[in-house]
Amino acid sequence: MxxxxxxxxxxxxxxxxxxxxxxxxxxxxxxxxxxxxxxxxxxxxxxxxxxxxxxxxxxxxxxxxxxxxxxxxxxxxxMRIGPSSTRPFCQMLAKIAHSYAVAELGYDSFEHSLTPFIRGFQFDGEPQWIGGCPAGETAPNTRLHEIGWEVVAIGGTFYATVVVRLFCFLGTPSYQIVVGKLTRALDSLPFLKQPPYKIDIKEPVLxxxxxxxxxxxxxxxx
Known part of the structure; x- marks a missing residue:
């Protein structure tokens, strides 16, 4: 329709x-x-x-x-292409980032700050935790998605963040999601930044x- x-x-x-x-x-x-x-x-x-x-x-x-x-x-x-709302879009980014951080860093490695938002409970702070990544690539490339993590220090507190870019071949924006305060000792991490994992497209998208x-x-x- x-x-x-x-x-x-x-x-x-x-x-x-x-x-x-x-x-x-x-x-x-x-x-x-x-x-x-x-x-x-x-x-x-x-x-x-x-x-x-x-x-x-x-x-x-x-x-x-x-x-x-x-x-x-x-x-x-x-044309009306369908309803659009930033909240479910940010919830999607939060789900991707949280699950990736748990898989990469461990379940008990950071405070799960975004789980109330992911589950649909009252959450009054999406722009504080979810936003764009100024250093992220914006040009189209041959990749489908990219995702990586980084520990960021803010006022003496260390936070786990995840950088996500979806459908890179379209030249889409990059996002950085703060998933929570790091609870794991820094010296227990193998490194403080994981370069983006890149999922390539095997055949050109027409x-x-x-x-x-x-x-x-x-x-x-x-």
Whole structure:
């Protein structure tokens, strides 16, 4: 199902409101290729950003513009590609990072700060723990995913962090997730940083020409 929308209002926080103008039932292979993600600033804990400080981030979307024009040819028209929310996206990153840290460092090696968030309980601090990785690669490459870990010192406290990049071949953003305070002695670790484990693509992924569309957003990522 393709739902065609018309832009009706631009809001001060960067969000856009739409009015539904039509629906078309199509085959799955006719649907325009879309990849939707977010580009975040670094986790607040790593850069000294307070919980109440203004947060600016981006909606990050790759689209098959030519095929999309078939369904939304008019000015300020677009397609509804599905609901989007930063909270489940951050929960996904938290799950990946937490499970990887447990596997690499050990279950009792760090405080499990993100488990309430992962399990859907009240959690008022995603931007403090989950964010972008400024040092991460952004150019497309031949890899599917990359993941590694690093111990970071913050004000005399050592934290376990995980760096994740998904679908690298699309030129996607990198993320750094603070999974918790390190409880394991530093001298018991073989090293303080594990370079990213790289999962390569064995065969080229055939994609249409994709266009990057970004939108600046402000406020909470909840």
């Amino acid at each position: 393709v739902r065609t929308m018309q832009v009706s209002q631009f809001n001060p926080d960067g969000s856009i409101e739409y009015t539904k103008i039509g629906e078309n039932l199509i085959e799955a292979d006719e649907y325009p290729t879309v990849y939707y993600a977010y580009s975040f600033p670094p986790p607040g804990l790593l850069v000294g950003r307070g919980r109440q400080d203004e947060l600016t981030f981006e909606a990050w979307c790759l689209i098959d513009r030519e095929r999309m024009k078939k369904f939304a040819p008019g000015d300020k028209q677009g 994609l249409p020409e994709m266009t990057l569309v970004t939108q600046v957003l402000r406020g909470s990522v909840s």
